[in-house]
Amino acid sequence: MTARLTPDLCVIGAGAAGLSVAAAAAGFGVPVVLVERGRMGGECLNTGCVPSKALIAAARHAHAIAQAPRFGVDCGPPTVDWQTVKAHLRGVIDGIAPVDSAARFAGLGVTVIRGTARFTGPGTLRVDGGPEIAARRTVIATGAVPAIPPIPGLADAPVLTSETVFELDRLPAHLIVIGAGAVGLELGQAFRRLGSAVTLIEAGTPLAGEDPEMADVVLAALRREGIALHTGTTVTRAERHRDGIAVTLARGGTPAGGATPGHGGTLSGSHLLVAAGRRPDLAALELDRAGIAHGPDGIVVDRGLRTTNRRVYAIGDAIAGPRLTHAASHQAGLVVRSALFRLPVRFDAELIPRTVFTDPELARIGPTEVALRGRGVGPRVLRWPLHDNDRARAERDTSGHVKLVTTRRGRILGASMVGTQAGELITTVALAVRHRLGVRDLAEQVVPYPTRGEIGKRAAMTYYARSLTSPAVRRMIGWLRRLG
Numbered sequence: 001m002t003a004r005l006t007p008d009l010c011v012i013g014a015g016a017a018g019l020s021v022a023a024a025a026a027g028f029g030v031p032v033v034l035v036e037r038g039r040m041g042g043e044c045l046n047t048g049c050v051p052s053k054a055l056i057a058a059a060r061h062a063h064a065i066a067q068a069p070r071f072g073v074d075c076g077p078p079t080v081d082w083q084t085v086k087a088h089l090r091g092v093i094d095g096i097a098p099v100d101s102a103a104r105f106a107g108l109g110v111t112v113i114r115g116t117a118r119f120t121g122p123g124t125l126r127v128d129g130g131p132e133i134a135a136r137r138t139v140i141a142t143g144a145v146p147a148i149p150p151i152p153g154l155a156d157a158p159v160l161t162s163e164t165v166f167e168l169d170r171l172p173a174h175l176i177v178i179g180a181g182a183v184g185l186e187l188g189q190a191f192r193r194l195g196s197a198v199t200l201i202e203a204g205t206p207l208a209g210e211d212p213e214m215a216d217v218v219l220a221a222l223r224r225e226g227i228a229l230h231t232g233t234t235v236t237r238a239e240r241h242r243d244g245i246a247v248t249l250a251r252g253g254t255p256a257g258g259a260t261p262g263h264g265g266t267l268s269g270s271h272l273l274v275a276a277g278r279r280p281d282l283a284a285l286e287l288d289r290a291g292i293a294h295g296p297d298g299i300v301v302d303r304g305l306r307t308t309n310r311r312v313y314a315i316g317d318a319i320a321g322p323r324l325t326h327a328a329s330h331q332a333g334l335v336v337r338s339a340l341f342r343l344p345v346r347f348d349a350e351l352i353p354r355t356v357f358t359d360p361e362l363a364r365i366g367p368t369e370v371a372l373r374g375r376g377v378g379p380r381v382l383r384w385p386l387h388d389n390d391r392a393r394a395e396r397d398t399s400g401h402v403k404l405v406t407t408r409r410g411r412i413l414g415a416s417m418v419g420t421q422a423g424e425l426i427t428t429v430a431l432a433v434r435h436r437l438g439v440r441d442l443a444e445q446v447v448p449y450p451t452r453g454e455i456g457k458r459a460a461m462t463y464y465a466r467s468l469t470s471p472a473v474r475r476m477i478g479w480l481r482r483l484g
């Protein structure tokens, strides 16, 4: 291997963020070096979005079978073969893996180097045992790892994280989950539907950044399915137990409205999953040698995603902000525009839609009503419930609603949706928010009947409800009637 490489672009990390930068830059014919120390595809493909959504799909089938008698279809209680579920997960990952593979990227003209990258100076880095790389621009896309809270005994206990839970030998009899964020809720519901008992322990409020009114719909659904949810509760000790693991609980903080109150005592389970957030793992990069500032929440970047070293960008889970695959690939596009075309770019986290893939799903774009009120903005709030949607009624699946937040003049600032396929439905509103459209644009859409997509339009139409009964409008109609 050459002792020194001088590409235009060096990308560290071949996850969603790094692969998107490398593919786009290579597409423009730019010399790119891509360094990856682990599996190509990073977290999303191997231990994140892909296996979790494949697991959720399996669980949805089990749930549908259990619900089928309501529709006059009965094939008995579902049985779950965990090894076949795992084979399904593996099959989905293997099907997508070629798109993220070193072979594909080599074919695109990217030089892929396997190993750990570390900076040796402001403009240079080295891959262990490999060449020195002096790139015109560098993009750090090194992701994050599961955060393990400093709970006494946890380090010595058999703990699962998102990196290991999909490899379990058997379905957990009782899965205890620390953390009721996206990972805890999605995986908790999936394992419950596949037959495990599930207990979620949340120190604060589940889905804290979401609209509480929407989050409550999700949490109520999970409880109805038999998940035990302890909020405002912390784990003070964890230890190996004869048949699994035991945790000591303590009240801490205030339980969220409607939640089971936090309680003390101990709880035993067959498995313990830690889903308490993620933290960037930056030690190996030796960022200080390159003058790149960083903190506990990641590498410090400006709105254009540049680090404190102007020739180095950082994107994806390695920086603070929405830690989502589509946020990472959007940031990748911005960096390519900035690094290759020297165009000014600005990352706006509020334009990133997000979906929690529970059933019902919770999806959002833009700020919540609570966040807007906290900024002193008094938005108009427009709602439409799924129980007034004919498709949802036909499917006997009417839990949830849409909530649009607009300016007084009707410009759409954001939306939250809870219900089946909310993640699909949010895309229309995301387009509206991005292009600063108004309720009129949504209200004038022609939407196929019967679809759940009608709820966005119906919510937007409520903006005009008052004008239907306004005396001025009535007078105008009366006046026009006289014209014949």
Ligand SMILES: Cc1cc2nc3c(=O)[nH]c(=O)nc-3n(C[C@H](O)[C@H](O)[C@H](O)COP(=O)(O)OP(=O)(O)OC[C@H]3O[C@@H](n4cnc5c(N)ncnc54)[C@H](O)[C@@H]3O)c2cc1C
Pocket: 012, 013, 014, 015, 016, 017, 018, 035, 036, 037, 038, 039, 040, 041, 042, 043, 044, 045, 047, 048, 049, 050, 052, 053, 115, 116, 117, 118, 141, 142, 143, 144, 162, 183, 284, 285, 315, 316, 317, 318, 323, 324, 325, 326, 327, 328, 357
């Ligand atoms: C269970 C779970 C489910 C999820 N579901 C969703 C979802 O449905 N939708 C969604 O949008 N997001 C989801 N996410 C989040 C999503 O997976 C991440 O936001 C995304 O994968 C981050 O991509 P990244 O490229 O920034 O980081 P990563 O994918 O972590 O890639 C970073 C890569 O850098 C490599 N690396 C690190 N340090 C070095 C070094 N010094 N030298 C060389 N290589 C290095 C690592 O090996 C890794 O491969 C989920 C996460 C989890 C855990």
Ligand SMILES: NC(=O)c1ccc[n+]([C@@H]2O[C@H](COP(=O)([O-])OP(=O)(O)OC[C@H]3O[C@@H](n4cnc5c(N)ncnc54)[C@H](O)[C@@H]3O)[C@@H](O)[C@H]2O)c1
Pocket: 149, 178, 179, 180, 181, 182, 183, 184, 186, 201, 202, 203, 204, 205, 206, 207, 208, 233, 234, 235, 275, 276, 277, 278, 322, 323, 324, 354, 355, 356, 357
């Ligand atoms: N659908 C999706 O887009 C999706 C799905 C899964 C994960 N993700 C991403 O992956 C990342 C990790 O997800 P996550 O759910 O692990 O993190 P998270 O930050 O979303 O949630 C972690 C939860 O754990 C709680 N917690 C932290 N320490 C605790 C402790 N000691 N005891 C009890 N509770 C504790 C927090 O209060 C929080 O509610 C997030 O950035 C998320 O956006 C996204």
